[in-house]
């Protein structure tokens with residue numbers, strides 16, 4: 001199978017959908033000629049014109065609100081939010097307006113809109129350009145949240161997002177844009193709420209999101225050499241969450257680590273761990289362990305930034321301790 | 332140079348302004364070099380070309396007057412009195428940096444000289460500057476606050492909210508818009524409707540347009556406005572027309588698709604704020620070209636020494652990673 005970059009995969013997904021459905025348009029800062037600072041959207045304006053690939057002023061709440069209004073009235077907008085950190089600017093439009101319209105109108109109004117943005121630290125971009133804020137929107141009922149872990153997922157999830165009749169937020173890892181993965185030429189979609197078992201194992205379950213799937217896989221590789229068989233699962237969407245697949249795995253392995261790049265406190269790792277603890281408690285040999293980013297603003301200095309994220313070494317070490325039956329975090 | 336100059340009487344001030352502009356240029360040349368030689372983590376935005384704005388304004392301020400800066404903030408920082416050593420250390424993520432390596436280029440702040448910090452959120456400091464002015468008024472310090480921001484930032488709704496309050500409450504704040512014609516990779520003409528001065532005037536705020544390449548014109552105007560702001564006649568708005576020589580950031584090398592080389596060459600050859608001011612100083616008999624050359628070589632030696640110092644300086648201890656998340660409190 002051919003291999004393409006994550007960036008190209010996103011581009012293809014959007015182009016294919018825009019060819020299929022005239023009501024789709026895209027807007028954001030420097031999305032047209034510049035094709036975004038990450039060059040993900042290069043070529044789209046040439047094919048679809050400036051009526052459908054629209055450069056906006058630096059007015060995030062404004063253009064998000066415009067997208068919500070357009071989505072309520074027959075369009076299917078894709079909003080490009082240059083950095084996930086700018087979510088804080090658009091929270092009202094996204095969380096009070098887009099997320100609630102369907103419910104508040106008793107099912108009469110809906111918002112078929114995609115917000116594509118990014119996450120991920122270790123790019124030396126400091127505290128306001130490095131955050132992983134997906135837990136923030138996952139907390140709000142009415143929003144769906146997808147976290148592609150490779151080019152394959154990026155394409156399939158984007159196409160599903162565009163066809164979804166609800167507001168969907170997709171977070172791409174900005175460090176993965178140039179990473180290649182096999183992506184079929186033929187059309188495919190990845191349904192929401194279907195986790196992907198990346199690797200089977202019986203000793204411990206490693207649940208990773210976004211680029212943390214790679215971390216989990218690398219850890220599993222090392223553990224395998226030591227005779228520990230780790231199962232690696234990528235939930236792919238955190239809203240909706242495929243609990244069934246996660247529970248099935250944990251009931252088999254009886255141990256789990258949840259790895260995510262958002263802050264550990266009040267985050268995705270806590271939510272997933274809690275569901276597993278609640279629903280698989282009697283199958284567990286140890287409490288489910290959370291491994292998120294440190295609870296600090298992302299520091300600029302490379303000497304500090306690298307300490308803040310989960311790494312292969314940290315995950316491997318934790319998995320060894322769990323499998324050895326050590327009491328982790330016991331008070 | 333603009334007419335109506337007081338001759339020679341202010342020779343010392345003039346030479347200091349010249350030196351400060353040369354310092355900014357020397358700083359940026361080295362920062363760019365550090366990036367190109369992969370010695371600087373992350374990205375940075377060069378201030379070169381806009382020196383007369385930062386220097387003309389900051390030379391009209393006292394050390395306790397506050398400024399807020401932007402992603403393109405090295406010039407503001409130098410002009411407000413910062414040292415090369417601590418600045419380069421910050422850019423390299425070293426412990427002796429102004430922010431102990433935690434902020435980096437986009438968050439550099441110099442509390443000791445009233446610089447409340449650069450900002451990686453476009454328009455993100457508009458509230459902060461206005462709040463500093465409110466504080467000055469409440470505490471009766473007589474200080475003013477200058478809010479630097481780019482032409483692209485005028486698209487942020489926050490500006491209109493805070494201008495309204497600043498005007499209602501007569502706050503000693505000066506909104507200084509550095510109009511360099513571009514927001515990232517887009518001509519600002521394409522994404523800004525109407526006139527900027529009219530936007531300020533709509534709130535009853537006195538608005539001025541000044542040649543941002545003419546340090547004396549900028550300084551004359553700012554001195555007058557600062558004096559009036561101290562007497563309670565603020566707020567004010569200044570649009571400073573200027574130009575950035577480099578790309579949007581140091582990695583923006585191939586940029587002819589949005590900005591021609593001819594245009595860049597024209598600004599550099601005809602409108603350079605340092606060259607033109609230097610010529611004026613010599614023409615007026617305030618300085619000789621030899622003396623100006625001497626200033627340049629002194630500054631460059633200084634900058635080289637600071638770079639060497641910063642390169643050799645240690646990174647922060649890893650224990651600093653979770654320091655400074657919360658300020659200690661009495662209770």
Ligand SMILES: Cc1ncc(C[n+]2csc(CCOP(=O)(O)OP(=O)(O)O)c2C)c(N)n1
Pocket residue numbers: 029058060082086089402403451452453454480481482483484485511513514515579
């Ligand atoms: C809220 C927000 N939106 C978008 C960006 C990305 N961005 C960084 S600089 C910039 C352009 C800013 O243009 P301008 O205000 O004119 O400043 P200049 O770069 O020209 O100095 C953009 C869009 C950002 N940092 N913050």
Ligand SMILES: [Mg+2]
Pocket residue numbers: 481482483509510511512513514515519
């Ligand atoms: Mg600009």
